[in-house]
Amino acid sequence: MTIENPLLSPPPSASSPAFGLPAFGALKAEHYRPAFEAGMVENLAEIARIAENPSPPDFENTIAALERSGRLLARVGGVFWNLSATDSTPELQEIEREMSGALARHENEILLNAALFARVDALHARRDALALTAEQARVLELTHKRFLRAGAKLDETAKRRMAEISERLATLTTSFAQNVLADEADYLLLLEESDLDGLSEDFRASAAQVAQERGAPGKYGVTLARSSVEIFLQSSTRRDLRETAFRAWASRGENGGATDNRALIAEILRLREERARLNGFANFAAYKLDDTMAKTPKAVRELLDRVWAPALAAAKAERDDLQALAERDGANVAIDAADWRHYAERVRKERYDLDQAEMRPYFRLDRMIAAAFHVAERLFGLSFVEVEGLDLYHPSVRAFDVRDATGEHVALFLGDYFARPSKRGGAWMSEFRGQENLDERIRPIVVNVLNFSRAPDGAPTLLSLDDARTLFHEFGHALHGMLSDVTYPLVAGTSVARDFVELPSQLYEHWLLEPEILRAYARHAETGAPMPEELLERIQKSRHFNQGFASVEFCASAYVDLDLHESAIDESFDALRFERESLARISMPEEIVMRHRTPHFTHVFAGDGYSAGYYSYLWAETLDADAYEAFLEAGDPFAPDIAERLRRHIYAAGGTRDPAEAYVAFRGRMPNVDALLRQRGFAR
CATH class of the missing domain: 1.20.1050 (Glutathione S-transferase Yfyf (Class Pi); Chain A, domain 2)
Known part of the structure; x- marks a missing residue:
């Protein structure tokens, strides 16, 4: 008996009521x-x-x-x-x-x-x-x-070896990703009522639901989803519990047993180095960067060095502020990595009268989704009509018919917003169908995947400011896929150089904090009242708060990534020792941990995408800071002529031209790092 396979059936028409979605x-x-x-x-x-x-x-x-x-x-x-x-x-x-x-x-x-x-x-x-x-x-x-x-020009022996390397790397990087997912999915910090000091009511409600779903009714659960553990680290007054949660978060992939990634890392690095040398490059970083805007490891290091020095100085000043607050409290502690987020939130409260508990009710998930859609309407003439009744892959996924200013269908957008144990951590954009115009006009099906902690049924899901920024970031990627208007699949959507692909996403983050957007969409979850003007002003004034910390944790990861892929890896390689030595060379503060430590650095080891390329976010920030200044110079964050150039040369163009040429077509010139330093508060 032949079992009918829906994957082998003729694809449904994209113009059908189901938009050509898979069954x-x-x-x-x-x-x-x-x-x-x-x-x-x-x-x-x-x-x-x-x-x-x-x-x-x-x-x-x-x-x-x-x-x-x-x-x-x-x-x-x-x-x-x-x-x-x-x-x-x-x-x-x-x-x-x-x-x-x-x-x-x-x-x-x-x-081959x-x-x-x-x-x-x-x-x-x-x-x-x-x-x-x-x-x-x-x-x-x-x-x-x-x-x-x-390796198409290599001799037959080298071709065979290249094929073996590619196949083995595919297996290793898949195992790496699955190990991190297992460590994240298996972890649950269960709390009693007496453990909740400092935690907001909405966080408690979400944590209670997590515990209920994990079979521990009456308790409260903290997971390793960033939107769960980071808020816990910021808010909890229990230092012992913060240390427990932070240790679990920071040690994913290095706990021994079947999910330990250290041996995988060593083999991945050796194989990548061998592949690079077969292709005639000195190391994997040189091989990988040859196909990017940066071109060379030297150019990447020059950018990182420009940011590192002011970031390190700012982080040290921030650390001193945190320590002073702890001492004023009478806490006999030296600030460490598990303390930073907690005391930083308290300094933010003291300096700007801001805290997460006050801000979160104004960043309601459905309102932030609407805000992201509104910005796309203002910039690009898009509208988003929610579609009910589609056969989607999970009950919590939402679908939107995306239309242009004439009402013509542009894309189907799926939003998968909530954390669950079966979902890989982090946030990303992907496609079920890409855009092309080769034989017919094929419009894309684009998905944003995030990991927000879901509120109990009937209650609104509230976001932190960082969560809202992540939502806008990933929606910028989604627009890059949805607005794509090219002929050939190879250059459609986000098929661009790795250090250019973050430009559309990071640029889109800017509109979240536009006062006009906050006034319209940041409304209190219970009362519906708009965000008070004085709170809006305090948020604007705090833009550069803790930027030393944020820059140091990011740059440290980028330095280690580059060091790993420029180094010769022998049988004595130890990932944790290498990480320590790499960080010591840049004088990494003990109180800050890499944003992604090596054993769970999925950007770099769960596939080849950001290997030797984690710097790409910073490279793209040089572009996005300068690009947004084009709107500021025009005196209008929605200036129509600039928005049209942005759409034509960046969002719609895919990889149809060299990224530097694309940027110059939009901006008229290439940027320098000064706009980035201003954006991070390191220069005027």
Whole structure:
């Protein structure tokens, strides 16, 4: 008996009432392996037809044909990898481990196909004579580079080794991510009523619901979701409990046993270094950065050094303020990493009369979602109409039909906002379907995934200011995917250089704190009253508060990432010792911990995306600080002409041009670091 597989059925029409969504309700774990296998078989048949085409290579029969290939496999992967990150199960994790290696092997078969590369290489050699459009020329260039970086020009022995490395890395990085998820999902700090001093009523309610869901009714649960543990660290007056929670948070991935990541890190680093050397680079950082705006590790270090010195000075002054407050309290403590957030919140309260408990009622989740939508309407003419009754992958996910100013459908946007044990930690944007205009106009299905602590049923979910900023950040990524308007999938949406991809997201954060937006959307969760003007002013005045700490914890992670990928890794490598030595070289304050410590640094080790590239957020901040100043110079945060340039050259353009060219097309020039230093309060 043949079991019908919804993943292998013809894809639903994007214009259907269901927007072409996958049939989530019909999916079972056993559907994925056969669907992946069918997708790979079909894709290899497509590749064979391209590689063995007797006609001379041209753009249409080679590059465009490659762009059309693999659609079934992409569709299956788009469903599986999204759901394995948001609703993981032991069955899905087993498939994830198996398929990560199989897909790496499959990709190698394509990228190391000599006949296929010969066609691509021949086209690239005569690219100037092909009369290509600018986008086609870019797609040809990027396709050729992709083959080269995979080892297409190496001898057969080196090609085989490159394939082995790619397959092994896919398995290792999948295991790394699953280990971090396991450490996060397994942890629960259970509290009694007597342990709740300092915690707000809404946090207590959320913590009670967490405990109830974990089988401990009548108690209160703190998880390792950032929106849970950070608020606990800020608010709790119990130093012993803060230390317990912080220790668990900081030691994910290094607790021994099956989920310990230290051995994986060493092997990942050795294999990455070997891959780089096979490609002729001195180390993996040089290999990885060759394909970015920064280009070299030297350029990255120069940027980090420009920020590190003023950040370190500011952090030391902040530490002294925290210590002085503790001493005024009569607390016989030396401020350490588990104390910082708590005393920083108290200094914020003392200096600006601000605390999280006062601000959170004004940052209600549904109001912040509406605020993010409103900014997109003002800047880009978009509207968001919630769609009920769709078959979505989780009951808490919301769906919105995104339309332009003429009412035409632009994208389907999914919002998955709440933490759950099956969901990977952090926040991200992804796609179930990407945009392209190759054979027809295909509009994307974009999802934002966050990990907010959900309020009990009937109560509003309240966010911290940092949570609201994260929501705007990820929605900026979503807009980058939704507004994409290019022909070829290779350059659609967020398919840009890693140190450029954070520009649309970080830039979008600026509008959260625009007074006009706060006045309209920051309304009290219970009374509906707008945020008082004097509170709004205090928030504006506190923009630079604790920026030394924030900059130091970020830059430390970026330095360690770069050090790891510039170093030769031998059999004696110890990840924790390396981390300590790397931090000692930059005089890391003992009271601050890296934002992402090495054993749970998923940006770097749960895949290849930000490896040797965590600096990208800072690089993009140089761009976003300067880009927002264009609106400030115009005297209007929604200046129509600037917004139109922003849409055309940044949000809609994908990777159709070199990122530096794209930025200059928007701004008229490249930025320097001064705008970033001003944004962080380190310069005027």
